Amino acid sequence: MFSSSRMQLTSVLVRRDARLLRPHITRGLLVLALWFVAWQFADQAWRQAAGRDLLAALTFYSALGLVLAATLGFTSVFTDDWTASNLDLLRITGLSAFDLILAKSIPHAITAATLIVIQLPFALVCVTLGGVTLVQIAALAVELAVLFLLASGCAVICGVQVSAGGLSPKWARVLAFLLLGFLLFLLGVTDQMLAEVAWAPRGVPRGAARAAVDVPWLNPVSELRRILSSGFRGPPVNWTLLAHAAGTAIAFGIAGASLRSRWHVAGEDNSPTEPQPAELEAPPLWRPVVPPPRCTGNAIAWKEYYFTLGGDEMMNGKWGLMLFLSPLLLFMLVGPALDANIWGFAVLAEFVVIVGAVGSLNYTARRLWQTEIQERTLWGLAVLPLSAEEILRAKLASLAWVSIPEMIVLSVATLLPLLHGSMAGTALIGGMFASLPLVVCTDAGWRFIPASWEGLTARAKLVGVVVATWSLAGLLGGFVHPLAGLATIVLTVPLATWVALDEAARWFAWRAGEAAD
Known part of the structure; x- marks a missing residue:
């Protein structure tokens, strides 16, 4: 040993x-x-x-x-x-x-x-x-x-x-x-x-x-x-x-x-080595080495994962918190069925868990976009052989990987009202859970759109997409059935997310070009 x-x-x-x-x-x-x-x-x-x-x-x-x-x-x-x-x-x-x-x-x-x-x-x-x-x-x-x-x-x-x-x-x-x-x-x-x-x-x-x-x-x-x-x-x-x-x-x-995760593995030799003769030979100018778009997108995703979103340290902290919160999540699911007197405490615990998960997602998404803007590194991404939409997808892939613990917590929170017969609560929390991609893409587009008259139309378009989606879901959920509102969210959010992603990619390319100039 x-x-x-x-x-x-x-x-x-x-x-x-x-x-x-x-x-x-x-x-x-x-x-x-x-x-x-x-x-x-x-x-x-x-x-x-x-x-x-x-x-x-x-x-x-x-x-x-x-x-x-x-x-x-x-x-x-x-x-x-x-x-x-x-x-x-x-x-x-x-x-x-x-x-x-x-x-x-x-x-x-x-x-x-x-x-x-x-x-x-x-x-x-x-x-x-x-x-x-x-x-x-x-x-x-x-x-x-x-x-x-x-x-x-x-x-x-x-x-x-x-x-x-x-x-x-x-x-x-x-x-x-x-x-x-x-x-x-x-x-x-x-x-x-x-x-x-x-x-x-x-x-x-x-x-x-x-x-x-x-x-x-x-x-x-x-x-x-x-x-x-x-x-x-x-x-x-x-x-x-x-x-x-x-x-x-x-x-x-x-x-x-x-x-x-904060240091190199013990025993590794990270010291610089002498260049080999083959490395000293410059590649011919007429045959540039261009990585495939898929490899470049994966590199962007891992760059965001390790340098912007915290990497393994952030994931270890989240999984450790999930481990300690597992008794609370179990209590939220089983406790009200055992004793009706603790229903209020279960609802309060669920509210705290939902607010914490959504707040963590909001903080992570803000870092994903704001870091590029503050550090003025958009021009570095613009020179890659990728379109603006492919770059945004790579950044969203890293965000989705980091957000797995929050997704699990929100899924458990959605099960609580469903197990106890509250269809309205299930529709509300399920709608929040399903519309997270729309919120993230809208937030990205909102940060890239300039605060001027030329960006007013794009801002109104993004706000209109969100308001129309939730209004339609609210009308069907209130007058037809709560699950009808949830079904509307599930069906319309992908289309609304595509619109928001397209707007975000358009203005991301504009900001990257402005930074390059």
Whole structure:
């Protein structure tokens, strides 16, 4: 698993972490807090189940210490190196981005393990006070490790993304705390849904399903409460440990992919080489080398993907966000069918998801066109052996590839009203989803059209196409059937998109020619 380079880097980082003062201060503060809590319960041995009360207090402080250690430690995995510009030195070690993240995470994992071990002597005192078994102590240690895995996955993603974006390390810690709280909330909602769908016996009310079953919970906080209950007799290790370990591995993989996209693959030789004799011979002037139009269009699409729209880093961030939003999307689809009281929350969640997806598409489309205009690179595209319409199609292809996560989110949002019998909502969201190409092409044409009298006719034409399409859909949907309006959108949007694309290509060629002159 570990090569000599990985072992050497890991050994150096562990020894450096042992010489630092911060881990020792963290462990010392946790020991003092545990001693203080134990002293508070020392004179209360006469109480019933005093050991369980003491163990609950110890667990609270241990969980708080682990969350702080994971958030403060894993967010700084690459923050210091990014600030000090040491990543260039780390590249020459011959290790990949995943190896570096793993090696730099091991010292923080050792710190977390010591924080869990520290509380074991105090937990054994709880057995003496009564109300606690050794199985509960072992289960609490395992669940604290699960909580640490969840917090470390959130922290390493936020740390790498914020550090790569050039922001302050404080923002990484704030975002890690917010992301951890959001994930705990989503895991709690998922536990509630699983309890009502799969685990609750028949005849149990929906609101009391979670309290009526005794099964492992995905939410570590809920699982800690279940372990601290007096009736806990389950095994200390369950399937939630594997689920959270897999989620943490995915989080570290996303962070490694984001880091790898910012530098060349370790081991590659990107240094310039000496030109070969065949390369020094100039090609004959009467036989110019012109790439095929298809290859040129693909080159434009990949140029937009990597340099304008964020490339692999943007896609990794979107897919990672989709992974964390999957419990919320599942809740939007299944939750209202289980409990009518949470219908309002499902609608609010759907509204937030739709606004976020449409806002992301709008931002991406704006960058696609505005970058060319601001950087005055239209003349470079105009000299290619492609028409203006082919250039726009290549740019739209890169936009479509980057927008796949938003399309999936909008598709799920369209299914929600359809599953619950709201045809009007289905038609509205489906119409928005189907008309996105029209909106993007219209936006392109609007940015290229000059703000003068000669462009007034073209602007009116684009506005008229959009208004006519939506007006016809609204009339048929309001007076005939909501699905008739959706069908009108689906049938007329391709024609309207073709008109908008033709106008955008015409004025794109005009702007490119103006820039070339």
